[in-house]
Amino acid sequence: MKTRVITAVVALIIFVPLLIMxxxxxxxxxxxxxxxxxxxxxxxxxxxxxxxxxxxxxxxxxxxxxxxxxxxxxxxxxxxxxxxxxxxxxxxxxxxxxxxxxxxxxxxxxxxxxxxxxxxxxxxxxxxxKGLATVMFGMLIVWLTDSGAYMVGRAIGKHKLAPKISPNKTWEGSIGGSLVAVIVVASLYTIFNWLPAYNFIELLLFAIVLSIAGQLGDLIESGLKRHFNVKDSGNILPGHGGILDRFDSMLVVMPLMSILGMLI
Incomplete structure (x- = not known):
């Protein structure tokens, strides 16, 4: 856990400034x-x-x-x-x-x-x-869904989502993760008028679709690793695995944001 936290902190110190720049x-x-x-x-x-x-x-x-x-x-x-x-x-x-x-x-x-x-x-x-707020919207959806699914799944998860691909994921966790993402996005829009180019309903629909897509991206990469019989895609990020392990959801969410018209 210590290694995982240290890696995350170092990665954020490098990643966030470049994202802002x-x-x-x-x-x-x-x-x-x-x-x-x-x-x-x-x-x-x-x-x-x-x-x-x-x-x-x-x-x-x-x-x-x-x-x-x-x-x-x-x-x-x-x-x-x-x-x-x-x-x-x-x-x-x-x-x-x-x-x-x-x-x-x-x-x-x-x-x-x-x-x-x-x-x-x-x-x-x-x-x-398209602006820091736009890219952060996609990334936040992924992070909130992932964290929410983990917490809800551990607390009440019983029904396996894809046992042959990712045995630890549950339907309860999946639904809970999407709900967490939607609730936080709704709160940010209401309190801070986040991404005012879209109305409230549009943003919630985007959040739901992207949350589901992010989880599918996670499952795709899990299936890939199962196919090749490896635990992690790589080891460049100690405690986290490889780049594909960390960006599997993003690789699906970001193109979908373009399809939804958010990057036009």
């Missing part, structure tokens, strides 16, 4: 986190970080995280998605010339991982460009 410093941090998250997938796949498929994967994640404005001046390509397609094609081509050391399952896993991680962190950075 935004711009290039936050983009650099986001790119680093994206590359580390991709390395965790490669590690679970038992792939060398210096292999051809690893370099393609790292480049793909960076390309997808970069803001859309970056691609406006790139000749011919003009879009991260075109560049991503080229990289995905290279992975498919690699299956032909790798002498069976790299197959279609490997290509599919790494392509999906690039899309999952790159898109998630892209919209994390995009949310911050």
């Amino acid at each position: 935004g711009g290039a410093p936050l983009l650099i941090l986001t790119l680093i986190m994206g590359v580390i998250a991709m390395s965790e997938i490669l590690r679970m796949k038992h792939r060398f970080f210096v292999s051809a498929e690893a370099w393609v994967s790292f480049i793909g994640v960076v390309a997808l995280i970069l803001p859309n404005s970056f691609w406006q001046d790139v000749p011919l390509i003009k879009s991260a998605h075109i560049f991503f397609y080229i990289l995905a094609f290279l992975l498919l081509l690699h299956t032909v010339f790798s002498r069976n050391h790299f197959n279609f399952d490997d290509a599919g896993t790494l392509t999906l991982a690039m899309l999952y991680i790159g898109t998630g962190f892209h919209y994390f950075f995009q949310a911050d460009t």
